[in-house]
Amino acid sequence: SDHLLSTKGFTRDRGVALLDVAEDMADTQNRQVKKLPTLRGTTIVNLFFEDSTRTRISFEAAAKRLSADVITFSAKGSSVSKGESLQDTAQTLQAMGADGIVIRHSSSGAAHVLATSGWTRAGIVNAGDGTHEHPTQALLDAFTIRKRRHGDDSRGRDLEGVCVVIVGDILHSRVARSNIWLLTALGASVHLVAPPTLLPTHTEGWPVTTGIDLDEAVDGGPDVVMMLRVQRERMTEAFFPTAKEYATLYGLSVARADRLPASSLVMHPGPMNRGLEIAGAVADSPRSTVLEQVQNGIGVRMAVLYDVLAGERAA
Numbered sequence: 543s544d545h546l547l548s549t550k551g552f553t554r555d556r557g558v559a560l561l562d563v564a565e566d567m568a569d570t571q572n573r574q575v576k577k578l579p580t581l582r583g584t585t586i587v588n589l590f591f592e593d594s595t596r597t598r599i600s601f602e603a604a605a606k607r608l609s610a611d612v613i614t615f616s617a618k619g620s621s622v623s624k625g626e627s628l629q630d631t632a633q634t635l636q637a638m639g640a641d642g643i644v645i646r647h648s649s650s651g652a653a654h655v656l657a658t659s660g661w662t663r664a665g666i667v668n669a670g671d672g673t674h675e676h677p678t679q680a681l682l683d684a685f686t687i688r689k690r691r692h693g694d695d696s697r698g699r700d701l702e703g704v705c706v707v708i709v710g711d712i713l714h715s716r717v718a719r720s721n722i723w724l725l726t727a728l729g730a731s732v733h734l735v736a737p738p739t740l741l742p743t744h745t746e747g748w749p750v751t752t753g754i755d756l757d758e759a760v761d762g763g764p765d766v767v768m769m770l771r772v773q774r775e776r777m778t779e780a781f782f783p784t785a786k787e788y789a790t791l792y793g794l795s796v797a798r799a800d801r802l803p804a805s806s807l808v809m810h811p812g813p814m815n816r817g818l819e820i821a822g823a824v825a826d827s828p829r830s831t832v833l834e835q836v837q838n839g840i841g842v843r844m845a846v847l848y849d850v851l852a853g854e855r856a857a
């Protein structure tokens with residue numbers, strides 16, 4: 543088995559090839575073919591130590607559409623609450639014959655540990671590890687940008703020349719990290735905007751520009767504005783201004799969105815804090831891709847499961 547742990551190190555060609563497989567998978571859905579036989583006889587375990595709506599459900603839908611057997615495991619209600627370790631949990635799943643494990647965990651590096659520990663021979667897919675990476679989110683975001691720009695003519699294309707502004711709680715965002723690596727590998731430029739307390743101090747090695755002024759970034763006319771959720775569960779009060787201050791300085795209000803070019807997209811990975819980082823009316827506007835991102839997530843995750851478990855690299 544292979545693994546998908548990170549988008550760091552992705553080449554342009556690998557990114558484009560995976561997005562192209564996702565196009566084929568999405569096409570299959572549209573043609574009302576309910577199931578592909580590709581992963582028949584394969585057992586996939588969704589191992590979720592952290593809460594999720596979109597990622598867990600879309601991995602389940604993706605695996606089922608590829609005819610895999612799916613077991614969904616939530617730490618809540620499992621023996622993890624009795625203190626069972628990741629090692630014993632993984633070895634238990636190995637004994638039950640898991641071929642693939644999709645893991646979400648609050649510790650950065652948990653997916654990597656599972657992939658390199660020898661506790662399991664399963665293919666590992668990182669569904670979000672702490673503040674580190676969320677590679678399938680970045681893939682579905684890139685897919686969504688490409689689809690909005692090129693429609694049915696998307697195959698083979700990268701994101702050369704696309705200007706993406708990522709706004710908000712960069713410090714705690716695995717979505718931002720995976721997008722930085724993938725979007726730049728595909729040729730996009732990435733600008734980060736955050737309050738100084740929510741911008742990591744070590745962005746020097748990242749292929750990005752940074753700033754603290756959202757109005758300046760909006761007036762630059764970016765192609766994409768990606769708003770991030772303020773992750774209060776990962777913060778102490780010291781990080782956080784008041785909600786009103788945050789919304790005023792860093793929220794995508796209707797007035798700010800109205801200053802964007804008509805073609806600019808507004809993205810958000812969800813779950814959203816409406817009225818905090820994004821106004822409800824902006825999230826529900828035609829330039830918002832929030833629900834397309836969710837929809838595209840299924841085809842993208844089918845492509846990832848195929849890539850990791852069917853033993854045929856997309857590129």
Ligand code: CP
Pocket residue numbers: 593594595596597598670679811812813
């Ligand atoms: N975007 C995302 O990862 O959402 P969930 O936490 O609901 O899976």
